[in-house]
Amino acid sequence: MGSANHALAEFRRTKRLSQLDLSLKAEVSARHISFIETGRAQPSRDILLKLAEVMGLSHRECNRLMTECGYAPVYFDRPLDEAAMQPVRQALNVMLDNQDPYPAVVLNSLWDLHMANRSLNRLMSLLLPPDRLQGRINMLELIFDHRGLRPYMTNWDDVAALLLRRLTLQLQTRPNPELGELLETLLSMDPPADWHAPEPQGWEGPMLTSELEINGQHLSVFSTLSSFGTALDVGLQELMIESYFPSDEATRRFFHTLATEAE
Incomplete structure (x- = not known):
């Protein structure tokens, strides 16, 4: 007999699936899934991979499911600065450079800044004191910080509220303790009072528009x-x-001028 598989039960509930729902999707008996979750049965590696696939688990979640059942992780988890990741860094640099003279950044799942192009660095140097650009930079915290980008955003309430709703949804679909801590940090930084309630006529699409006042x-x-x-x-x-x-055209000219002045 194995140990109770808390990960499988947790992921199944997060995906709002009953044991019967999961069994039908994976073509595995509900009884067997129940036995896996309670530790009365040791699942095969192939069964776990099938369950991970039908639940749409991320690579990190799949690795957790495998290791909890005594199997080796399926996916590598290498830091971006590792030698083996050099081709990835090169590809990211090409993408960032091609975005210039407009800003672009590379973020991790916690919204920490990993890489930025020259345009973003120029803009940050223009707006923020040097000490605010040292060490770890979290883009969401930077937007919420009164010493960060917040004073420059004329539609900050709308942007902050939308980001909080997106982060809440992200936590609901993929629970993550570190992401939960980030949400708590943002909620302690004087958030909009009605952030949880979207505008009745609002449209929350994939693009986020920010309005700024600079000089x-x-x-x-x-x-x-x-x-x-x-x-x-x-x-x-x-x-x-x-x-x-x-x-708009004025914003386009601003970034082209900023790039020209930096040459």
Whole structure:
């Protein structure tokens, strides 16, 4: 007999699946799934991979499911600065460089800044004191911080509320203690009072528009997030590339001028 598989039960409930639902999707008896969860049966590696697939588990979640049942992790989890990840870093640098003169960043699943292009660095140096750019930089905390980007965002309430709702949804679909701590940190930073309630006529699509006031000039940018959907590495799958684009001609000219002045 094995030990009770708390991970399988946790993931199943997070996906809002009953044991019967999961059994039908995976073509495994509900009785066998019950036995796996209670430790009365030791599942095979193939069964676990099938369950992970039908539940849509991330690479990190799949590794946890495997190790809890006594199997080796399926996916590598290598730091981005490791030698084996050099081709990945090169590819990311190409993507960041191609976005210039508009900003772009590489973030992990906790919204920590890993890489940034020259445009983002130029903008940050223009807006923030040098000490605020030292050490770990979390983009969500930077947006919420009164010493960060918050004072420059004229639609901060809308942006902050949307980010909190997205983060809450992310936690509901993929529970993560560190992500939960980030949410608690943001909620302690004077969030919008009604952040949990979207505007009745609002549309929350994949793009986020931010309005900024910099040196008396109004700027409007929208951002998109992309990821490596077919990555075979835990950390690589969790990386996000956030790219910013000008929403109007004045903003486009601002970034081109900023790049020219830096040459």
